[in-house]
Structures are given as C-alpha cells and as structure tokens.
Amino acid sequence: MKKAAALALTVALVSSAQAADKLKVGWIYIGPAGDYGWTYAHDQARKEVEKTLGVENLIVESVPEAQAVPYIDQLVKQGAKVIFATSFGYGPSVKEAAKKYPDVIFGWATGVERGPNIANYMADFYQIYYLNGLIAGALTKSNKVGYVAAVPIPEVKRHINAFALGVAAANPKATVNVTWLKGFYDPNGAKEATESLIAQGVDAFAFTEDTPTVSQVADKKGLPSFGHYSPMLKYAPKTMASGQLVDWSIFYTDFLKKVQNGTYTAKNLQNVDYWQLLGDKAVMMGADEKTLINPVYKAKLQSVKVKTADLGTLSVYDLVLKRLAQMNKKKPTFDPFKGPIVDRKGKTVVTKGKIPSVKELTSMEWAAKNVVGSWPNEPK
Amino acid sequence: MDAENWLVGIIGRALAFGTPLLWAALGETYVERAGVVNLGMEGMMLVGALTGFAVTMATDNPALGILMAGVAGAVFSALHAFVTITLRANQYVSGLALTILGTGATGLIGKAYEGQPLLTTLENISVPVLKDIPILGPMLFTDQSVLTYLGVLIGVLLWLLLYKSRLGIMLRSAGENPKAVDAQGLNVTLIRYAAVIFGGFMAGIAGGFFSVAYRPSWTQGTTGGVGWIALAIVIFGRWNPMYVMLGSVFFGALYVLSFRLQEKLSPDLLNMMPYLFVILVLILTAIGKKGSGGVPEALGTPYRRGER
Numbered sequence: 001m002k003k004a005a006a007l008a009l010t011v012a013l014v015s016s017a018q019a020a021d022k023l024k025v026g027w028i029y030i031g032p033a034g035d036y037g038w039t040y041a042h043d044q045a046r047k048e049v050e051k052t053l054g055v056e057n058l059i060v061e062s063v064p065e066a067q068a069v070p071y072i073d074q075l076v077k078q079g080a081k082v083i084f085a086t087s088f089g090y091g092p093s094v095k096e097a098a099k100k101y102p103d104v105i106f107g108w109a110t111g112v113e114r115g116p117n118i119a120n121y122m123a124d125f126y127q128i129y130y131l132n133g134l135i136a137g138a139l140t141k142s143n144k145v146g147y148v149a150a151v152p153i154p155e156v157k158r159h160i161n162a163f164a165l166g167v168a169a170a171n172p173k174a175t176v177n178v179t180w181l182k183g184f185y186d187p188n189g190a191k192e193a194t195e196s197l198i199a200q201g202v203d204a205f206a207f208t209e210d211t212p213t214v215s216q217v218a219d220k221k222g223l224p225s226f227g228h229y230s231p232m233l234k235y236a237p238k239t240m241a242s243g244q245l246v247d248w249s250i251f252y253t254d255f256l257k258k259v260q261n262g263t264y265t266a267k268n269l270q271n272v273d274y275w276q277l278l279g280d281k282a283v284m285m286g287a288d289e290k291t292l293i294n295p296v297y298k299a300k301l302q303s304v305k306v307k308t309a310d311l312g313t314l315s316v317y318d319l320v321l322k323r324l325a326q327m328n329k330k331k332p333t334f335d336p337f338k339g340p341i342v343d344r345k346g347k348t349v350v351t352k353g354k355i356p357s358v359k360e361l362t363s364m365e366w367a368a369k370n371v372v373g374s375w376p377n378e379p380k
Numbered sequence: 381m382d383a384e385n386w387l388v389g390i391i392g393r394a395l396a397f398g399t400p401l402l403w404a405a406l407g408e409t410y411v412e413r414a415g416v417v418n419l420g421m422e423g424m425m426l427v428g429a430l431t432g433f434a435v436t437m438a439t440d441n442p443a444l445g446i447l448m449a450g451v452a453g454a455v456f457s458a459l460h461a462f463v464t465i466t467l468r469a470n471q472y473v474s475g476l477a478l479t480i481l482g483t484g485a486t487g488l489i490g491k492a493y494e495g496q497p498l499l500t501t502l503e504n505i506s507v508p509v510l511k512d513i514p515i516l517g518p519m520l521f522t523d524q525s526v527l528t529y530l531g532v533l534i535g536v537l538l539w540l541l542l543y544k545s546r547l548g549i550m551l552r553s554a555g556e557n558p559k560a561v562d563a564q565g566l567n568v569t570l571i572r573y574a575a576v577i578f579g580g581f582m583a584g585i586a587g588g589f590f591s592v593a594y595r596p597s598w599t600q601g602t603t604g605g606v607g608w609i610a611l612a613i614v615i616f617g618r619w620n621p622m623y624v625m626l627g628s629v630f631f632g633a634l635y636v637l638s639f640r641l642q643e644k645l646s647p648d649l650l651n652m653m654p655y656l657f658v659i660l661v662l663i664l665t666a667i668g669k670k671g672s673g674g675v676p677e678a679l680g681t682p683y684r685r686g687e688r
Contacts, residue, residue: 032600034491035599036494036495036597061487185604187599188604188635189604191595192393196639199389213595216597230495374642
C-alpha cells in the first residue's frame with residue numbers, strides 16, 4: 001500500500017516535471033465546450049494542438065464576458081504563458097489583464113485592438129454567408145428568409161448583411177427577417193425565435209447561435225436552413241441546404257508554433273492580426289465536410305436563373321460554384337461587399353468599385369437594403 | 381396575419397414553452413407545501429434531460445426516456461431530502477449545491493452525447509375532434525407535446541388532491557404545522573421525503589421534455605436557467621396548483637412575446653420582463669405577508685421531534 005502511494009507520488013512528480021517544459025495555454029470559452037457550435041469548434045482545435053504541438057491546455061468554460069479577469073488571474077497563477085479569449089466581448093478584460101501580465105501572450109478572437117502582447121484573430125464566414133444567401137434566395141417561396149441572430153455586434157451584422165446581399169442577388173423580391181436572441185448560447189430562445197419567424201411566413205433559415213436548434217426546428221417543418229460552425233447536416237439531413245464550417249486549428253497551430261519557436265513574444269504582437277477566409281482554408285462551405293450543397297435542392301437551384309454583370313445569365317447552382325471558386329483563392333477575385341452598396345436607409349455605404357477594408361468590415365453597423373426587423377445601433 | 385391568428389400563435393407557443401415550467405413548478409409546489417425548499421431545480425432538470433436523452437438514444441423509446449428522466453430526477457432529489465430532512469442541513473445551501481452538482485456532473489458525463497442527433501423523439505400530437513373547435517382547437521389542441529396535455533391534467537389532479545383529500549391535508553399540515561401532524565401520529569419525515577422525491581420526479585420530466593421533445597439534442601446546460609423561473613412561478617402561483625398552471629402559461633407567453641414584439645419594443649426590455657415580474661410578485665407577496673400570503677408557515681425549517 002505504502003509502496004503504491006510512493007510510486008504514485010513519483011509518477012506525479014515526474015509528470016509534473018515533464019509538464020514544466022511544455023508550453024501552457026489557457027483557453028477562455030464563452031459557452032460550454034459541448035454547445036456543438038462556436039465553442040465546440042474552438043475546443044476541437046484545442047484538442048488538435050494538444051496532440052500535434054504537445055502543449056498543455058487549461059480550460060475555463062462559460063466565462064461571462066465582463067468578468068474574465070479573475071479567470072485570467074487563475075490561469076496565469078497556474079502557469080499559462082499564452083491565453084486565448086474566444087469572444088469579442090472579452091475585449092476590456094483582455095486589455096486590463098494584458099497590462100497586469102506583460103509577459104503573458106493574449107489572443108483575442110474576433111478582436112479589434114492589438115497591443116505588444118495582444119494578437120487578434122478571426123476565421124470569418126462572410127464569404128460563405130453570401131453563398132448561403134444565394135441559395136436561400138433561390139429556395140424561398142414566400143420571399144421571406146429568416147435570420148436568427150445572436151448579439152448585435154459588427155461581426156454578426158456583417159454576416160447578416162453578406163447573407164442578405166446573397167439573397168438579393170438571387171431574388172431581388174425577398175426580404176431577410178431578423179430576430180435577435182441577445183446571447184450566443186441560447187437554444188431555447190433559438191427555438192422560439194425560429195417558431196416566431198415561421199409564424200411570420202419565413203420559409204428558409206440562417207442563424208448565428210451556438211447550437212443546431214434553428215435547423216432542427218426548420219427541419220420539423222420541412223424548411224431549408226444553413227448549418228453554422230459545426231457539421232450539422234445530421235440534425236436536418238433532408239433540409240439542411242448548406243452551411244459554414246470552420247477549422248480553427250489552422251490559426252491555433254500556426255500561432256502556437258510561432259510562440260514555441262520564439263517568433264512571437266509578449267513584446268511584438270502589435271501587428272499580429274489573423275483574418276482568415278476561404279482562401280486560407282480556415283473556413284469551408286458545406287452542411288458537413290462532404291456536402292457542399294444538399295443534393296435534395298440541386299434541381300431547384302439549377303432551375304432558377306439569375307443575371308450577373310460579370311458571368312452573364314446562369315443558374316443559381318452554377319453561380320454558387322463560380323463565386324466559391326472566385327473566393328477560394330489566396331487573392332479572391334470576387335467580394336460580396338464590393339461597391340456600390342446602399343443600406344436600408346438609402347445611404348451609400350460602399351462606393352462603386354471599392355472593397356471594404358478589414359477594419360471597415362469589423363466595424364460594420366449598417367443594415368442591407370432587404371433586411372427587415374430591429375437593428376440596434378443603426379446609423380441614422 | 382390578423383389579430384386572431386396572432387393570438388392563437390402566441391398562446392399555442394406559450395403552452396409549449398410553459399410545459400417544462402408547468403411540470404417543474406407543480407412538483408416544487410408540493411415540495412414547498414410539505415415545508416421544504418428545493419433550489420436544486422436546474423440541477424434536477426439537467427439530470428433528467430441527460431438521462432432522458434441517453435435512454436431514448438439507447439432504446440429508441442421516448443416514453444421510456446421521459447419516464448427515466450423523472451426517475452433520475454427523483455433519485456437525485458433524494459440527496460436533498462436526506463441532507464435537509466434527515467441531517468437537517470440548511471435547505472437553501474443544499475438546494476444550491478444540487479444545482480451546482482447537477483450542472484457540473486451532466487456537463488462532464490454528457491460529453492459523449494454532444495453533437496449526436498436523436499433519431500426517435502417524442503412527437504407532437506393534435507387531439508382528434510377537439511382540434512376542430514374554432515379558435516380553441518388551433519390554440520390549445522393542435523401540434524402540442526403529449527406532455528403539455530398530460531401536464532395540465534396532472535395539474536388539475538394535484539389541485540384536487542391538495543385541497544380535497546386527506547393526503548392533501550397531511551401534506552399541507554406538514555408545511556404549516558409539522559408538530560400538529562406529528563401529534564396526530566403521522567410521520568413528518570416520511571411525508572417530506574415523499575414530497576421532495578415527487579418534486580424531483582416532476583423536475584426530471586421537465587428536463588426530459590427539453591432533450592427528448594422540445595429540441596431533441598443534448599448540449600451542456602440545455603435548460604438555460606428555466607428552473608429558476610419555475611421556482612418563481614411557485615411563489616407567483618401562491619403554492620396553488622391552479623395558479624401555478626396559469627403562471628406557467630403566463631411566463632411562457634412572456635418568453636414567446638420577447639421574440640414576437642421585437643420590431644416594436646427593445647429586445648432588452650422584453651428579455652427583462654419575466655424577471656421583472658418575478659421581482660414584482662416577490663414584493664407583492666412580502667407586502668401582503670401575514671394572512672393570505674399563501675407561504676407555508678414552516679417553509680424552510682427542518683423539523684425536530686420533541687423540540688419546542
């Protein structure tokens with residue numbers, strides 16, 4: 001008995017000695033890792049880098065956005081040298097903690113401000129939302145497409161607008177009806193918001209919320225939807241038209257490698273801002289990895305023809321594939337936000353021929369012309 | 381869409397979202413009537429939700445899943461019964477511990493079920509004949525969960541039992557004046573145990589409703605704080621099953637309206653409504669305390685035999 005205890009102690013000492021050499025990484029999650037959405041996707045990447053880079057991970061889940069500092073204190077106390085805060089709302093906490101711990105490297109996901117020890121990173125879906133919008137515009141019969149939206153911040157607004165521009169390109173008559181949840185993880189709210197949109201006559205759905213709920217509810221009524229963040233096809237096999245998928249490990253692997261080899265330190269992150277798109281392979285279109293567009297809708301999408309300035313008249317199906325190919329490059333030859341764009345108040349928000357900068361994309365507050373519903377902080 | 385359709389839609393959805401509130405709050409009503417507070421509602425509901433999901437997935441039998449959700453909730457609540465009735469520990473602390481334990485344990489054990497869709501779920505039904513009644517048919521009897529109908533029936537039954545039966549008198553007395561119950565030769569401990577475990581059973585079913593019927597899937601913390609609203613409904617309903625039923629539908633309607641009225645009112649304000657009403661009810665209850673308050677006299681106090 002005593003021997004076993006002594007052995008256990010030795011093992012513990014050895015493993016902790018080994019652990020001391022490993023880079024310790026702290027992860028602050030906005031929701032539970034089991035949401036099967038945003039946080040799940042980050043956690044999948046976390047597991048990946050644990051395997052491939054041999055880092056040691058410390059995780060805290062469901063951390064309230066405004067109160068992250070005490071959690072960061074804990075992580076630093078436990079030896080974390082790199083801390084990833086995976087939500088926009090952690091901004092103030094990250095900035096405060098970065099001052100307090102100048103030797104710790106901070107990664108702020110979807111962040112908009114850097115510092116010597118704060119890097120920003122984002123794998124963005126706006127291109128894919130546009131493609132999903134093309135499909136939704138072609139599939140709606142009521143000319144009302146629904147969007148269940150999490151929180152009215154620029155990131156979500158950008159996605160709704162990209163989606164709405166896609167809808168408009170395929171179907172100028174259709175509106176995009178938005179309902180806000182005011183939370184990123186709110187499955188019950190997502191259910192009732194979807195029911196409420198169905199009652200308004202909406203018959204196709206996209207969403208920003210961290211569970212498959214919207215697609216499940218739409219599927220019950222036989223209505224098409226677009227998966228978000230994780231391969232959600234299995235939740236709505238007959239109705240999920242397409243969706244957005246992410247591979248956060250592309251960013252995390254690159255970043256942590258550069259920390260391990262000393263390229264990134266707590267002094268030189270001022271300009272480190274990862275903005276990863278289709279061309280970086282950090283994001284993909286599809287209802288799951290194998291299903292770009294659900295075959296159920298192929299014939300319908302092939303029958304709807306649209307006229308474009310650059311590609312002539314073609315079916316929505318072909319248009320989606322062409323646009324995807326144009327954006328699937330390191331230097332995309334198409335951008336959904338290329339001007340001229342007029343917002344729903346009638347103001348020109350992107351001038352003719354111009355493509356908005358990343359900064360403009362990450363501070364977007366206007367609403368596209370065909371968006372219907374409340375829009376907090378809408379420019380006058 | 382005209383006003384009539386709009387109202388029908390709201391009430392229909394209010395009943396649907398009110399269903400878990402109803403089951404949970406009816407159970408807690410009996411618990412508190414017997415003199416015990418169980419703040420472990422969220423924990424019990426989550427244990428029920430995970431169990432219901434796991435059993436349904438393994439057996440393809442949603443009815444069994446729901447039943448086992450109730451059983452799991454009951455077993456879990458027995459912990460609270462033991463700690464507060466037998467060991468006479470603080471009921472509020474024990475209840476909160478139950479919530480924390482249930483949330484944590486289901487999060488951990490539930491990992492295996494994340495991202496897995498349920499193939500067989502508890503389907504909604506429409507009641508034949510009744511569904512054809514104008515207005516009331518589509519409002520109350522179309523496309524609702526069987527647990528919604530069953531919940532209302534049980535609510536009526538619990539009301540009858542509470543006010544019109546000997547069992548009801550025993551239960552109420554255990555919450556009002558346990559000493560008197562004891563003096564009559566009845567077992568206060570037994571009554572309270574039964575009530576707490578019954579409450580756990582009802583909370584478990586409320587949780588199972590979420591994971592097997594309402595949005596058939598398991599995600600961590602899937603009940604999302606609904607348990608706390610259920611606790612408030614018990615106070616709102618003055619510990620009377622009839623009012624508790626009305627309260628559940630009312631809070632269900634508030635929740636649904638927070639999505640339907642967004643174009644006219646700020647979503648923030650709408651999200652606040654349920655909680656504002658809870659505070660309002662608490663204030664009103666406090667003002668009208670002595671007399672018709674409805675609070676069981678011995679609520680929250682452990683019973684010790686032979687003590688004065």
